[in-house]
Amino acid sequence: AQSVTQLDSQVPVFEEAPVELRCNYSSSVSVYLFWYVQYPNQGLQLLLKYLSGSTLVESINGFEAEFNKSQTSFHLRKPSVHISDTAEYFCAVSADQGAQKLVFGQGTRLTINP
Amino acid sequence: DTGVSQDPRHKITKRGQNVTFRCDPISEHNRLYWYRQTLGQGPEFLTYFQNEAQLEKSRLLSDRFSAERPKGSFSTLEIQRTEQGDSAMYLCASSFRGNYGYTFGSGTRLTVV
Numbered sequence: 001a002q003s004v005t006q007l008d009s010q011v012p013v014f015e016e017a018p019v020e021l022r023c024n025y026s027s028s029v030s031v032y033l034f035w036y037v038q039y040p041n042q043g044l045q046l047l048l049k050y051l052s053g054s055t056l057v058e059s060i061n062g063f064e065a066e067f068n069k070s071q072t073s074f075h076l077r078k079p080s081v082h083i084s085d086t087a088e089y090f091c092a093v094s095a096d097q098g099a100q101k102l103v104f105g106q107g108t109r110l111t112i113n114p
Numbered sequence: 115d116t117g118v119s120q121d122p123r124h125k126i127t128k129r130g131q132n133v134t135f136r137c138d139p140i141s142e143h144n145r146l147y148w149y150r151q152t153l154g155q156g157p158e159f160l161t162y163f164q165n166e167a168q169l170e171k172s173r174l175l176s177d178r179f180s181a182e183r184p185k186g187s188f189s190t191l192e193i194q195r196t197e198q199g200d201s202a203m204y205l206c207a208s209s210f211r212g213n214y215g216y217t218f219g220s221g222t223r224l225t226v227v
Contacts, residue, residue, distance in 0.1 A: 004156075032214050043118075043205065043220040044157070051214055090156050100214060101147065101170065104156030 002027040002093045006105035013081055014113050021076040021108045023091030033074040034092040034102065035065055044090065050074065061085075086112045116140075118219035120206050126225045127196055134192045135222045139208030146189050147216060148181055149205040150174065157205055163189060164211065196226045 007022040025031065035047040048059040055067040065076045074091060088109050092102040119138040127133050139146050144165050149157035160179070161171045165186040175181075178196075183189040193200055203223050207216035 009154075034215055036218075044207075044218040046215045046217075049215045092156070094214070100145075100209075101159045101162060102149075102157070102216070103159070106154070106156050 002029075002031060002095065002103045004091050004093050004103055004105035006091055006108050008108050009106065010109045010111065012111045012113060015083055016080050018079050019077065019081050019085075019110065021089050021091075021110065023074045023076065023105060025072050025074065025091070025093045027072075027093060027095070029095050029097075031093045031095060032100070033065075033067060034094070035059075035063070035074070035076050036090045036092060036104075038088040038090065038107075040087070047076075047089070081110070081112050083112050083114065085110060118206055118208050118217050120204075120219035120222050122222055123220065124223045124225075126227060129198060129226055130195055132192065132194045133196060133224065134190055135204055135206075135224075137189045137191070137206030137208075137219060139188070139206070140217055141187075143208035143210050143217070144186070145209045145211055146183055147207045147209075148189070148191050149207065151203040151205055151221070152201075160191075193224075196224075198226045200224060201226045 005024045013019045033050040036044040037047045048057045050067045058064045063078045088107045090107045091105040094100045121136045146163045148160040151157040163183040178194045181191045203221040205221045207218045209216045
């Protein structure tokens with residue numbers, strides 16, 4: 001079975017500051033890793049995913065995450081945040097075979113202050 | 115591609131009543147998933163279909179819950195004899211086998227009073 005721990009439930013930052021949202025996972029099998037974003041009153045949207053290959057993956061809106069197998073981490077970073085990045089961010093893991101059901105962390109609420 | 119649609123968006127029901135939610139996945143997606151999300155928590159897996167076959171159910175899915183996907187297209191999730199603990203956001207997602215990373219619907223928010 002897999003599990004995910006998001007180490008921070010809330011992260012407040014100032015606009016244009018860098019941010020890191022931390023995610024650690026545990027699994028006895030190979031996994032795929034995902035970050036989803038949930039804007040207020042909206043559904044979950046896939047932000048980025050790691051399946052294989054380069055351990056650094058990027059999204060179209062400036063976020064990036066790095067898969068670190070030895071530390072079982074998949075932290076999400078952005079060098080300069082905007083007000084529009086205010087949302088709940090969920091890290092998720094799935095086994096690389098079978099149903100590929102997702103196991104989610106508890107989420108990190110990112111609040112951007114002007 | 116109109117995305118994943120869920121209906122209704124909100125449902126308020128009295129304890130003990132039955133409710134049914136509908137999910138219309140992206141048309142070419144053969145996998146469909148149901149998740150439940152309570153306040154302050156990440157979504158939790160409930161069940162999954164490949165085409166019309168229900169292949170896995172979570173232990174969270176008690177006997178009061180039943181899901182169907184009769185023709186491999188839309189799906190319904192029914193909760194019988196609702197309890198206050200059933201209050202949550204019910205999320206549907208779909209994917210195409212071999213693709214990783216679902217498309218989620220906007221969810222149905224259930225409030226049991």
